[in-house]
Amino acid sequence: xxxxxxxxxxxxxxxxxxxxxxxxxxxxxxxxxxxxxxxxxxxxxxxxxxxxxxxxxxxxxxxxxxxxxxxxxxxxxxxxxxxxxxxxxxxxxxxxxxxxxxxxxxxxxxxxxxxxxxxxxxxxxxxxxxxxxxxxxxxxxxxxxxxxxxxxxxxxxxxxxxxxxxxxxxxxxxxxxxxxxxxxxxxxxxxxxxxxxxxxxxxxxxxxxxxxxxxxxxxxxxxxxxxxxxxxxxxxxxxxxxxxxxxxxxxxxxxxxxxxxxxxxxxxxxxxxxxxxxxxxxxxxxxxxxxxxxxxxxxxxxxxxxxxxxxxxxxxxxxxxxxxxxxxxxxxxxxxxxxxxxxx
DNA sequence: AATGCGGGGAA
DNA sequence: TTCCCAGCATT
Numbered sequence: 001x002x003x004x005x006x007x008x009x010x011x012x013x014x015x016x017x018x019x020x021x022x023x024x025x026x027x028x029x030x031x032x033x034x035x036x037x038x039x040x041x042x043x044x045x046x047x048x049x050x051x052x053x054x055x056x057x058x059x060x061x062x063x064x065x066x067x068x069x070x071x072x073x074x075x076x077x078x079x080x081x082x083x084x085x086x087x088x089x090x091x092x093x094x095x096x097x098x099x100x101x102x103x104x105x106x107x108x109x110x111x112x113x114x115x116x117x118x119x120x121x122x123x124x125x126x127x128x129x130x131x132x133x134x135x136x137x138x139x140x141x142x143x144x145x146x147x148x149x150x151x152x153x154x155x156x157x158x159x160x161x162x163x164x165x166x167x168x169x170x171x172x173x174x175x176x177x178x179x180x181x182x183x184x185x186x187x188x189x190x191x192x193x194x195x196x197x198x199x200x201x202x203x204x205x206x207x208x209x210x211x212x213x214x215x216x217x218x219x220x221x222x223x224x225x226x227x228x229x230x231x232x233x234x235x236x237x238x239x240x241x242x243x244x245x246x247x248x249x250x251x252x253x254x255x256x257x258x259x260x261x262x263x264x265x266x267x268x269x270x271x272x273x274x275x276x277x278x279x280x281x282x283x284x285x286x287x288x289x290x291x292x293x294x295x296x297x298x299x300x301x302x303x304x305x306x307x308x309x310x311x312x313x314x315x316x317x318x319x320x321x322x323x324x325x326x327x328x329x330x331x332x333x334x335x336x337x338x339x340x341x342x343x344x
Numbered sequence: 345a346a347t348g349c350g351g352g353g354a355a
Numbered sequence: 356t357t358c359c360c361a362g363c364a365t366t
Contacts, residue, residue, distance in 0.1 A: 033361080034361065035362095036361090037360085037361040037362095038360090038361070038362045038363070039359090039360055039361085039362055039363090040360065040361080040362095041359090041360050041361090042360085042361075044360085045361085079362085079363085081363080081364075082362090082363080085363080085364085111363095111364090112362095112363070112364090113363085114362060114363045114364085115362085115363090116361070116362060116363090117361085117362075117363085120361065132361075134360090134361045134362075135359070135360060135361075135362085136360090136361070137361090139359095177361095181361060184361095185360090185361080190358070190359060190360090191358085191359095218358090218359095
């Protein structure tokens with residue numbers, strides 16, 4: 001039988017996948033795309049990549065971008081710590097002369113860059129002989145070579161890594177890595193993979209043993225909690241009260257409104273002075289996160305008098321400027337329903 | 345080793 | 356509904 005790599009690379013010749021970060025390959029664009037694509041489908045990430053590529057021509061420009069603008073650009077993409085780490089890394093690179101690290105360890109030392117991303121950037125930008133292991137690779141390798149350990153366990157990860165090392169093509173790191181991920185994404189898919197026309201089917205453990213639907217094996221289950229969120233949208237003279245979420249909680253570094261406790265109202269001690277009346281309730285709406293099922297209700301308040309406390313983290317924003325700030329995707333429902341758009 | 349962290353697409 | 360996606364940081 002031909003080698004795994006030659007079979008894989010021959011298959012890769014038969015497909016074409018045009019991706020914008022390959023337009024004019026450079027380490028800045030490769031890095032940017034890899035961060036954006038973490039736990040994110042290529043189709044979902046592309047518009048964000050284009051937006052970032054257009055806004056930032058250099059690492060320096062990214063490093064000098066304000067936090068507010070960066071979060072606004074990332075708004076809606078999820079896993080917002082990626083944006084924060086991207087920014088941190090840009091500053092580190094800029095402060096140390098503007099050059100990216102060109103070793104695996106150097107890359108992995110940057111915030112937001114773990115084993116996968118270091119291997120991806122290293123191989124794609126510098127031709128370093130390091131194999132990537134992402135969700136696609138886990139699937140392809142565990143099926144073809146019959147890895148029956150949980151890919152989310154220490155043993156399973158070690159087995160996958162060892163197996164990839166054995167079939168990896170050190171002469172063509174970038175081509176191999178690209179090909180195996182494309183193979184996983186376009187052919188050896190989680191469901192409905194066309195095994196009958198697969199170039200590996202004669203040697204595929206999962207296909208030969210009718211275990212395609214069972215591999216890769218995942219052991220750990222995510223437990224979800226139900227959670228209610230209640231926000232008071234307090235309007236005062238055409239402005240709306242918001243704050244930045246800074247706690248160790250969901251949507252960190254995005255903004256929200258005054259948060260009400262379970263069945264409590266506005267705590268007047270949060271303000272120097274406040275006089276208000278309820279002006280309707282909207283919701284609840286359901287919003288799903290990986291670990292939480294959210295039920296969100298918006299309580300509209302109109303304030304006749306409002307004096308903020310000294311040192312408070314709340315601030316008032318003109319209604320038409322509200323969308324200049326980054327908010328959770330779930331708030332789109334409220335903004336749409338109340339015709340709150342960014343006025344240009 | 346376990347947990348937290350978004351949002352969307354596919355079946 | 357359930358699963359998964361070019362994962363990583365924190366505890």
